[in-house]
Amino acid sequence: MINRAMHLEGHLPADHRLAPHWQFAALPRIAQQITSYQRDDLWASDTRRLPAPLAQLRRRARTFAETYLAPLSAEADLAMHTVPGQHPPAITDMLKVAAREGWLSYFLPRPLGSMSWKRSLYPPVWQSSLVVEEFSRVCGGLMLLLSAHHLGCIPLLLSGDIKVIRRFLAPVYRSCHKGDPHLVAFAITEPGAGSDAEDGHGARDYKPGVVASRCQGGWKLNGRKCFISGGDMARTLTVFAALEGEGMESWTCFYVDAASPGFRVARNEMKMGMRASGAADLEFTEVFVPDSHVIGGLRKGWVLNRASLNTSRIPVASMAVGFARAATEQATTFACRYQLGGKALIHYQDVQQHIATMVAETRAIRSMVWQEARNAWKPRQLNASACKFHATNRAQIVVEMALDLLADQGGLQEQKIEKIFRDVRLTRIFEGTNQINQLSVIEDWQDQLLPLCSPSSAPIGV
Amino acid sequence: MAPALLATDDLQPLLDEVTRFSTTEMAPITQRPDLPASAEAISKLSQAAYDFGILPGDDQNPGFALWAQPEDANALAFSIGALKQLASVNAGIALAWHRNALACFLARSIGFRLNETQQAPLALTAIPTGHHGLARGSLARWLRRRVTDEDQSMLADWLDRNTCNTPLTAPPQWQNLIWPVWHEGVMSWQLVHRSEIAITPCRPQHGLDELGTWQVSAGPANGEIVGATQQQVSSMLVLDALGLLAIAAGTNQHGAAMAGEFASLRRQGGRVISQHAAVQTMLAKIQQARWEAEMVLSGLTRPLSRLSLKELMMARQQLHPRLCMAANLAMQVHGGIGYMQDCGPEKLLRDQNMLRFQSGGTREIPLFIHAWGEI
Numbered sequence: 051m052i053n054r055a056m057h058l059e060g061h062l063p064a065d066h067r068l069a070p071h072w073q074f075a076a077l078p079r080i081a082q083q084i085t086s087y088q089r090d091d092l093w094a095s096d097t098r099r100l101p102a103p104l105a106q107l108r109r110r111a112r113t114f115a116e117t118y119l120a121p122l123s124a125e126a127d128l129a130m131h132t133v134p135g136q137h138p139p140a141i142t143d144m145l146k147v148a149a150r151e152g153w154l155s156y157f158l159p160r161p162l163g164s165m166s167w168k169r170s171l172y173p174p175v176w177q178s179s180l181v182v183e184e185f186s187r188v189c190g191g192l193m194l195l196l197s198a199h200h201l202g203c204i205p206l207l208l209s210g211d212i213k214v215i216r217r218f219l220a221p222v223y224r225s226c227h228k229g230d231p232h233l234v235a236f237a238i239t240e241p242g243a244g245s246d247a248e249d250g251h252g253a254r255d256y257k258p259g260v261v262a263s264r265c266q267g268g269w270k271l272n273g274r275k276c277f278i279s280g281g282d283m284a285r286t287l288t289v290f291a292a293l294e295g296e297g298m299e300s301w302t303c304f305y306v307d308a309a310s311p312g313f314r315v316a317r318n319e320m321k322m323g324m325r326a327s328g329a330a331d332l333e334f335t336e337v338f339v340p341d342s343h344v345i346g347g348l349r350k351g352w353v354l355n356r357a358s359l360n361t362s363r364i365p366v367a368s369m370a371v372g373f374a375r376a377a378t379e380q381a382t383t384f385a386c387r388y389q390l391g392g393k394a395l396i397h398y399q400d401v402q403q404h405i406a407t408m409v410a411e412t413r414a415i416r417s418m419v420w421q422e423a424r425n426a427w428k429p430r431q432l433n434a435s436a437c438k439f440h441a442t443n444r445a446q447i448v449v450e451m452a453l454d455l456l457a458d459q460g461g462l463q464e465q466k467i468e469k470i471f472r473d474v475r476l477t478r479i480f481e482g483t484n485q486i487n488q489l490s491v492i493e494d495w496q497d498q499l500l501p502l503c504s505p506s507s508a509p510i511g512v
Numbered sequence: 513m514a515p516a517l518l519a520t521d522d523l524q525p526l527l528d529e530v531t532r533f534s535t536t537e538m539a540p541i542t543q544r545p546d547l548p549a550s551a552e553a554i555s556k557l558s559q560a561a562y563d564f565g566i567l568p569g570d571d572q573n574p575g576f577a578l579w580a581q582p583e584d585a586n587a588l589a590f591s592i593g594a595l596k597q598l599a600s601v602n603a604g605i606a607l608a609w610h611r612n613a614l615a616c617f618l619a620r621s622i623g624f625r626l627n628e629t630q631q632a633p634l635a636l637t638a639i640p641t642g643h644h645g646l647a648r649g650s651l652a653r654w655l656r657r658r659v660t661d662e663d664q665s666m667l668a669d670w671l672d673r674n675t676c677n678t679p680l681t682a683p684p685q686w687q688n689l690i691w692p693v694w695h696e697g698v699m700s701w702q703l704v705h706r707s708e709i710a711i712t713p714c715r716p717q718h719g720l721d722e723l724g725t726w727q728v729s730a731g732p733a734n735g736e737i738v739g740a741t742q743q744q745v746s747s748m749l750v751l752d753a754l755g756l757l758a759i760a761a762g763t764n765q766h767g768a769a770m771a772g773e774f775a776s777l778r779r780q781g782g783r784v785i786s787q788h789a790a791v792q793t794m795l796a797k798i799q800q801a802r803w804e805a806e807m808v809l810s811g812l813t814r815p816l817s818r819l820s821l822k823e824l825m826m827a828r829q830q831l832h833p834r835l836c837m838a839a840n841l842a843m844q845v846h847g848g849i850g851y852m853q854d855c856g857p858e859k860l861l862r863d864q865n866m867l868r869f870q871s872g873g874t875r876e877i878p879l880f881i882h883a884w885g886e887i
């Protein structure tokens with residue numbers, strides 16, 4: 051007798067003569083090679099399709115996330131608001147393991163970084179996207195704690211200056227490899243400039259808030275940065291500041307030691323989600339930065355900033371994929387286990403449609419991320435921004451669908467999806483609001499759009 | 513003696529009184545979005561609301577308290593307007609009062625005699641629906657008296673309070689609960705005391721921080737049980753949906769005001785952000801959601817017996833996602849600061865989400881509407 055364990059309502063069991071799975075076995079061998087009715091786990095089959103070194107990375111990231119991040123997630127989210135830099139010992143221990151295992155140094159190949167040589171054939175942005183999805187899936191806050199560090203390091207890398215890499219990035223990575231996590235934060239946002247720090251048109255009119263004044267042997271920084279992820283735990287920071295008396299065109303990246311006199315973490319914000327990572331308010335009072343700590347040259351900060359954002363926005367889109375996936379997995383599990391009217395919710399057709407849509411949405415944004423990431427040796431602004439705003443907008447819809455499926459249970463923290471909502475919500479705001487990312491697409495495209503305004507111009511391709 | 517009806521001329525002055533009450537009594541304890549009012553402060557406030565007459569008490573003399581005279585269009589308009597106003601200050605407390613008033617309404621219409629302690633502010637609450645969703649189409653068919661055997665077994669499960677846990681979102685002070693149950697093959701009402709209920713406290717929930725959530729279950733031997741009529745169940749669900757929508761609309765009013773004010777002060781891109789089309793579009797969508805809520809609610813301000821549950825369900829299906837979107841936009845207009853718990857929009861978004869999940873949520877509403885059939 052067919053029972054519910056053998057098939058879902060509205061569907062035939064796989065061994066029924068009308069089930070495509072059954073017929074598939076009867077197809078000739080060649081036909082079986084060009085069609086598929088496997089019952090593989092979706093994640094496993096996607097992973098297999100990746101180039102082997104990336105597949106291995108994806109599996110390792112998942113194992114690390116499930117072993118070290120998942121057990122801390124709920125506690126880190128529920129913890130009381132802490133004073134800057136204070137973390138429960140369990141999180142400090144996790145950071146040490148992450149550092150030792152190379153999760154804080156994978157943007158460079160060995161021996162400097164932890165990237166295997168085989169992996170170095172693939173764009174680091176792609177690698178980062180794979181890792182970030184796995185980490186976000188289990189905990190947005192811990193993911194951010196580990197990922198903001200890479201953003202902090204990116205200007206050092208993008209400076210393209212071997213000396214900077216050897217002198218500053220290599221020690222960071224070395225310290226991490228020894229199990230002593232040296233975190234770096236990325237500081238562009240100021241109380242008076244959030245979008246203006248990410249959009250040239252806005253920056254043009256902005257009077258810089260953090261200013262560097264010349265002094266003997268270097269620069270003195272004064273002013274405030276806000277919302278800096280990991281700024282409370284960072285040992286060093288890439289801080290963007292204007293030169294005294296000049297505008298935002300003079301933005302320069304300074305590599306600042308958090309132990310410098312005059313540097314102070316004023317407070318951590320009380321965030322809605324991603325609560326395991328601090329968003330810090332930083333004060334700079336006559337903070338001395340030697341000339342040697344200017345990254346990429348004076349007045350090269352703006353381009354370094356924008357290039358860093360192009361590099362990080364695809365991984366931010368991948369955070370969204372991780373959240374959409376987590377919500378879909380949780381909701382599907384709920385639907386398979388929660389009983390209504392004598393059967394699990396998954397037996398109802400409308401529930402099946404709901405879940406199928408969530409799966410499709412999640413896979414669609416992942417496809418977009420992978421498509422962009424796989425080619426992101428030189429991440430282009432248009433591609434990165436489009437990917438960021440689209441993936442994060444769609445991911446939130448998936449998470450809301452998961453909440454709707456849980457209905458009365460949706461608000462319960464025990465069901466985990468409400469936390470995913472609080473986490474995914476941030477991805478539409480940081481790394482440039484989605485509105486600013488939409489404008490970034492057009493900004494990058496304008497050299498092609500302007501000629502198009504003339505009726506005789508050649509057509510464009512999208 | 514029939515209670516006096518509320519005169520049209522009295523409606524606005526009464527609502528002005530509620531505004532005054534919410535500004536002077538409620539706002540001071542709910543000012544900080546990151547710091548939910550204490551249970552003690554809410555108790556005191558609820559006592560003041562009771563004395564003031566918003567919360568129902570003596571069931572012989574319901575006055576103009578929430579849901580006290582739902583057959584009177586003006587009194588119903590007062591309840592909707594008052595909840596909107598209260599929710600524009602704090603959605604959690606508004607929901608607690610709404611459910612308390614709903615439970616009192618139910619007790620009156622069912623004929624449960626409440627003793628003095630049960631009538632105390634916040635002592636009584638209600639769970640309007642079963643353990644998950646809206647029993648798909650079965651509840652609608654039961655209400656329309658077209659119930660099938662399959663519906664019977666669905667409802668028996670949906671309202672199985674004995675073996676299934678149902679989430680209850682209420683202020684910590686609740687002592688008694690009224691809910692529909694499936695008892696000996698028929699839909700019934702159960703009035704049950706907290707001591708007779710198996711309770712599992714839940715962790716702090718997504719929003720409505722002033723309230724707690726418990727998973728609750730109770731056996732049929734507990735409390736009082738009386739048979740339920742279709743009209744009673746329908747009335748309860750209509751008033752509950754009206755209350756949820758009014759609270760959601762009030763919450764949005766708050767968000768709209770905050771977003772508008774912030775956008776007129778914050779400068780980015782060389783001007784105040786309200787001058788950017790991107791921000792104008794968001795503000796306009798928030799306004800539009802507000803307008804839609806007003807239109808729908810004013811269309812639903814009719815005596816209870818002239819309201820159809822199908823309409824209310826359609827209104828929930830339509831408005832909750834719109835109002836959640838508006839809350840999201842209010843946060844988005846604020847940028848990073850909007851994401852912070854001490855700013856305001858963050859709490860409004862969580863509260864708005866919670867309202868959407870209440871009473872079965874919205875996902876099954878299409879099944880409910882279809883099962884209801886043509887009006």
Ligand SMILES: Cc1cc2nc3c(=O)[nH]c(=O)nc-3n(C[C@H](O)[C@H](O)[C@H](O)COP(=O)(O)OP(=O)(O)OC[C@H]3O[C@@H](n4cnc5c(N)ncnc54)[C@H](O)[C@@H]3O)c2cc1C
Nearest residue numbers: 238239244245277279481482483485780781788844847848
């Ligand atoms: C939790 C968190 C972590 C963060 N981490 C970091 C970090 O590690 N490092 C860092 O430097 N920064 C960080 N940020 C800052 C983040 O990138 C900014 O919050 C974001 O860029 C938005 O800036 P804002 O908050 O000032 O919003 P605003 O710029 O004030 O924007 C307010 C609204 O106006 C709109 N707007 C602004 N300008 C325009 C325009 N020109 N045209 C149209 N619309 C416009 C925006 O879209 C938004 O809707 C973080 C922020 C948060 C919330």
